[in-house]
Amino acid sequence: MTHHLKFSLHEEAGTLALGVSLARVLVPGLAIYLRGELGAGKTTLARALLHAAGHQGHVKSPTYTLCEPYALTLNGQPVELFHFDLYRMKSAEEFVDAGFRDHFNGANICIVEWPENGGTLLPQPDITLVLTASGTGRQIELSALTDKGTQCLKRLDFAPNL
Numbered sequence: 001m002t003h004h005l006k007f008s009l010h011e012e013a014g015t016l017a018l019g020v021s022l023a024r025v026l027v028p029g030l031a032i033y034l035r036g037e038l039g040a041g042k043t044t045l046a047r048a049l050l051h052a053a054g055h056q057g058h059v060k061s062p063t064y065t066l067c068e069p070y071a072l073t074l075n076g077q078p079v080e081l082f083h084f085d086l087y088r089m090k091s092a093e094e095f096v097d098a099g100f101r102d103h104f105n106g107a108n109i110c111i112v113e114w115p116e117n118g119g120t121l122l123p124q125p126d127i128t129l130v131l132t133a134s135g136t137g138r139q140i141e142l143s144a145l146t147d148k149g150t151q152c153l154k155r156l157d158f159a160p161n162l
């Protein structure tokens with residue numbers, strides 16, 4: 001069962017609005033991979049999602065730390081969310097030794113920028129999001145790769161401002 005959606009995101013506000021909509025369909029254990037060139041808007045989307053999911057502090061890009069943890073409450077349940085940026089990951093050992101692989105455990109939510117750098121270290125995601133430049137704005141394609149991801153995308157309520 002697959003589910004596929006495509007939207008135009010005009011200006012940053014469009015990306016922020018999609019982040020808010022995605023926050024509403026999060027479930028424990030979800031793995032979302034964010035693909036797209038440098039500056040495509042991956043962190044912008046993750047930031048909006050985290051704030052809409054109730055994180056009140058700063059959301060910094062995990063550019064150098066590779067991973068930033070967040071403690072969220074979803075429907076009254078505590079859930080940990082790990083935001084990765086693997087752009088600067090140097091080796092598989094670095095990832096494994098830091099315990100990052102253990103975060104993909106079916107309970108935590110994992111959002112990964114530059115998953116292509118994780119290669120075979122990463123499990124298959126539930127959802128992939130691909131951002132591409134389109135004029136001054138962006139296009140985004142959302143694909144569910146598992147039943148869990150499909151259920152989430154079916155619940156997604158997003159009407160981009162055209």
Ligand SMILES: Nc1ncnc2c1ncn2[C@@H]1O[C@H](COP(=O)(O)OP(=O)(O)OP(=O)(O)O)[C@@H](O)[C@H]1O
Pocket residue numbers: 009010011012013014015036037038039040041042043044045061085087113136137138
């Ligand atoms: N829909 C959009 N239209 C125009 N600009 C956007 C849109 N979404 C995000 N941006 C802008 O794109 C810029 C880069 O965004 P961001 O840092 O989120 O990219 P990134 O994909 O995380 O890059 P990196 O690969 O370097 O981590 C920001 O200035 C942001 O405001």
Ligand SMILES: [Mg+2]
Pocket residue numbers: 042043044061085113
């Ligand atoms: Mg980024």
